[in-house]
Amino acid sequence: MRRPPCRGPRTPGPAAPDAAGAGARTAGRPAGGRRRTVPGPRHEDVAAFDALDARLRGTPEPQAAGATAGVPGGGPAAPVSTASEGVAPPPAARSTTRSADGGGGGTRAAGPGRPGRGRAFTGVAAAAVTTVLAVVVAGQVSEGAQETHAGAQPQGRAGPRRLRRLPRTGPARPPPVPARPPAAPATYAEKMARKYPLDPRLAADGSFATIPGRDKAPGTGPVTRYRVDVERGLPLDGELFAEAVHRTLNDDRSWGHGGARTFERVSSGRADFVITLASPATTAKWCAKSGLDTTVDNVSCDSASTERVMINAYRWAQGAATYGDDKLHTYRQMLINHEVGHRLGRNHEFCSADGALAPVMMQQTKFLTTDGATCRINAWPYPTS
Incomplete structure (x- = not known):
């Protein structure tokens, strides 16, 4: 079973005390001289996740191997820093044993009941808790931003509602009246028939x-x-x-x-x-x-x-x-x-017969009747032509 990569934050912190000496720093290392880490791109120490898990649960932090009475060669253990402080546990807190089947398939954490595997699972849980905390904090920040925005402009959970443009209910505009073509100039006959x-x-x-x-x-x-x-x-x-x-x-x-x-x-x-x-x-x-x-x-x-x-x-x-x-x-x-x-x-001439055309030289502006005979209007000297 492969351990998931752990992506918790890591911040450099103060170095571990050097009281145990060089021997204490190498006591918990396996035969190859390599430190035991969680698989993944960052290779965090397993002990660091144990300390973080203890702080999250409110239990005493696990001490390094050899720091308690039940561990051979135990002495005063170096203080263990939590993962949030970014300080790896001292090397003396680790010890290695061969696997129970003797196959040499990897290193195991020392202690009763093979606590190494428990520590590995605890580290994975700590990484998961850290991720959950990050998501919760991010959600709270996002909700705060939404509340701030909502104070300026109320919005529903589904996002801002867009107002529908309602059709105009006013009276419809009348169709444009086509421009009238310019009136043609009045003809000679039209002008002569007008009164001024x-x-x-x-x-x-x-x-x-x-x-x-x-x-x-x-x-x-x-x-x-x-x-x-x-x-x-x-x-x-x-x-x-x-x-x-x-x-x-x-x-x-x-x-x-x-x-x-x-x-x-x-x-x-x-x-x-x-x-x-x-x-x-x-x-x-x-x-x-x-x-x-x-x-x-x-x-x-x-x-x-x-x-x-x-x-x-x-x-x-x-x-x-x-x-x-x-x-x-x-x-x-x-x-x-x-x-x-x-x-x-x-x-000047006069009306010759009743109903006849008036002579053009008759004073037609004044009258059409002379000696009891009334003529019809006439404008021409030769009207029958």
């Missing part, structure tokens, strides 16, 4: 700005050149006004019908007349130069004594009750054709 706010008593800057550029005459016949001016300070689209004038005058239903003439817009050089978009106050001022009063119904005029055909901005923006809000485009075409007709030498 304007004060009927508005008095703007009184000065004019010419719409730049040129629109060539698209038709045949004599070319009539005109310029478009817009009073500064008006909250209206001058470019839209210039486009409306050119489109209207060159429509085949207008004054160029049948190739009688064609109209060309210029911004510089000679012009036969100037179509002017002006505030009500400025319109009244320029019409008065030709003896015309436009303040009564806030109307437009052809100031024949000047180069300007005046279009009242209020009427351009708001229209007239005779046309309503749903016929603004048609009303603006009539306004241009009527005032340019005066420049071309046409005079």
